[in-house]
Amino acid sequence: MSLTYRVGPLTVIAVEDAAGPFFEPRSAAFPTATPRQWAEADAFDPDALTGEGEWLLRFRSYCVRIGDGPAILIDAGIGPAGSLAADWAPVPGRLPEALAEAGVAPTDVSAIVLTHLHNDHMGWAVPRDSPFTEARVVVQQSDVDAYAASREWAGQYDLLIEPLRAAGRLEVLDGDRVLAPGVRVVPTPGHTPGHQSVWVEAGDESLLVTGDLLVHAIQVLHPDLAYSSDMDPAGARASRLRMVEQVTSRGATMAVSHLGMPFVPH
Numbered sequence: 356m357s358l359t360y361r362v363g364p365l366t367v368i369a370v371e372d373a374a375g376p377f378f379e380p381r382s383a384a385f386p387t388a389t390p391r392q393w394a395e396a397d398a399f400d401p402d403a404l405t406g407e408g409e410w411l412l413r414f415r416s417y418c419v420r421i422g423d424g425p426a427i428l429i430d431a432g433i434g435p436a437g438s439l440a441a442d443w444a445p446v447p448g449r450l451p452e453a454l455a456e457a458g459v460a461p462t463d464v465s466a467i468v469l470t471h472l473h474n475d476h477m478g479w480a481v482p483r484d485s486p487f488t489e490a491r492v493v494v495q496q497s498d499v500d501a502y503a504a505s506r507e508w509a510g511q512y513d514l515l516i517e518p519l520r521a522a523g524r525l526e527v528l529d530g531d532r533v534l535a536p537g538v539r540v541v542p543t544p545g546h547t548p549g550h551q552s553v554w555v556e557a558g559d560e561s562l563l564v565t566g567d568l569l570v571h572a573i574q575v576l577h578p579d580l581a582y583s584s585d586m587d588p589a590g591a592r593a594s595r596l597r598m599v600e601q602v603t604s605r606g607a608t609m610a611v612s613h614l615g616m617p618f619v620p621h
């Protein structure tokens with residue numbers, strides 16, 4: 356399923372790679388959330404509920420395009436069977452097919468922004484598994500550093516970072532960067548050290564692709580709530596509060612990977 360949102364001349368296409376239940380009870384993901392907060396979140400985003408009352412995650416990417424020009428893909432899903440996310444996520448994903456249904460061919464994708472290097476956001480960017488052979492892959496230096504240092508994540512480093520670097524397709528940022536007119540990457544650290552989000556802007560219209568800055572409607576409504584998978588909970592909270600304040604003051608829309616709804620209007 357794909358859905359689109361217009362920001363001036365830019366089209367943002369929400370593309371679903373897969374959907375599946377969270378790997379543990381949702382109360383473990385947000386241990387400080389109250390029953391009242393859960394009820395508010397469920398009313399706000401009812402499509403994020405399983406039949407058992409647990410968290411149903413979407414694994415969603417966003418594709419930004421002007422007309423039928425080059426496309427920028429933000430996040431690359433869980434990937435195919437045998438991907439790095441295969442031990443917990445509902446592989447295979449169907450991102451390439453979903454993009455094709457939206458009129459985007461793999462060779463149209465000129466860049467892939469990875470909001471962070473968790474394996475449910477990079478699946479189709481791994482060169483071994485990727486149809487996006489023309490795309491440069493945009494990451495933050497501090498995530499590359501964190502992955503280089505971690506034996507736990509050696510697979511990601513060996514299968515993603517090194518082959519992309521060898522192919523000359525790795526673009527490592529250290530801070531903000533305008534990737535194309537109206538498409539601006541900003542660091543939002545905390546979920547991972549190099550987590551980044553993307554503003555899509557035209558005139559006074561704007562949309563923020565959040566990555567895992569927020570992961571559930573309960574954080575849209577209560578951005579102070581910590582998520583158990585944030586590597587630096589205090590840093591993630593500070594990034595979340597700062598960006599949600601900007602979204603509110605700009606009257607911006609948000610695009611959140613794991614929500615039931617593809618776009619959160621403001």
Ligand SMILES: [Zn+2]
Pocket residue numbers: 473475476567612613
């Ligand atoms: Zn995620």
